[in-house]
Amino acid sequence: MKHPLIVGNWKLNGNKNTITNLIIALVNNLSNISKCNIAVAPPVMYLDIVRHYLLDSHIQLCAQNVDVHFSGSFTGDISAEMLKDLHTRYVIIGHSERRIHHKENDVYIAKKFSILKKIGLIPILCIGENKNEYDSGYTQSICINQIKTITKLIGVEALKNSVIAYEPIWAIGSGNSASPENVQAVHKFIRDYIASCDVSVANTITMQYGGSVTPENVIQFLNQKDIDGVLVGAASLKADSFAAIVQIAEKYEQLHHS
Numbered sequence: 001m002k003h004p005l006i007v008g009n010w011k012l013n014g015n016k017n018t019i020t021n022l023i024i025a026l027v028n029n030l031s032n033i034s035k036c037n038i039a040v041a042p043p044v045m046y047l048d049i050v051r052h053y054l055l056d057s058h059i060q061l062c063a064q065n066v067d068v069h070f071s072g073s074f075t076g077d078i079s080a081e082m083l084k085d086l087h088t089r090y091v092i093i094g095h096s097e098r099r100i101h102h103k104e105n106d107v108y109i110a111k112k113f114s115i116l117k118k119i120g121l122i123p124i125l126c127i128g129e130n131k132n133e134y135d136s137g138y139t140q141s142i143c144i145n146q147i148k149t150i151t152k153l154i155g156v157e158a159l160k161n162s163v164i165a166y167e168p169i170w171a172i173g174s175g176n177s178a179s180p181e182n183v184q185a186v187h188k189f190i191r192d193y194i195a196s197c198d199v200s201v202a203n204t205i206t207m208q209y210g211g212s213v214t215p216e217n218v219i220q221f222l223n224q225k226d227i228d229g230v231l232v233g234a235a236s237l238k239a240d241s242f243a244a245i246v247q248i249a250e251k252y253e254q255l256h257h258s
């Protein structure tokens, strides 16, 4: 049984001062956690500051983005090797905010996935549908197509031990999370699809839900069989609420899987 994976995506927020205070508070509040995997994703320029505070902690470092090149004339970009150099463990790719604001498509995201696997970093592949697609009943086909681009390019084996975060775009930052039962159904559909390609790979995948997760609703998601963790945006920006989410997951694990 794998431990739940709780990741805080800080997006484009904070400064040296607030980020330092946030990570110090999290390290203190979460020192007793042994049944959850935890990671935080600060803005890239603060990765090294956060890493400094994580040296004696089991909280892991996550990056919010990566470039498709290892090095060269690509002004402003950050390579997977640079992230690895800073002891980053996870990298978020395919987030809807990058798909929308930076026009990143499935093929480009698949290239990022491939680079991360090559270098030994764990991709957190975000997938999910927008409101129109949800209303039209296209959720499952959208999610599968987003995954298929990767398996076509580099094979289903590449998905082994990776993280897939199902994030309905309409639920992100809206205060209206998706219903836990619907998320469970989507996760099961995705896992079954991957199992139809390769059962052993399907069993190694961690499936997170993301979209307005809070301390109040997290338990309902963790209670679902195919939800292995959560990707948290707004509620990860305050030490109290992110720590509360992790503590709830820890208690749940103690009760159900010890």
Ligand code: PGA
Pocket: 009, 167, 171, 172, 173, 174, 210, 211, 212, 213, 231, 232, 233, 234, 235
């Ligand atoms: P949210 O963001 O928790 O603020 O909805 C989630 C995400 O974008 O990963």
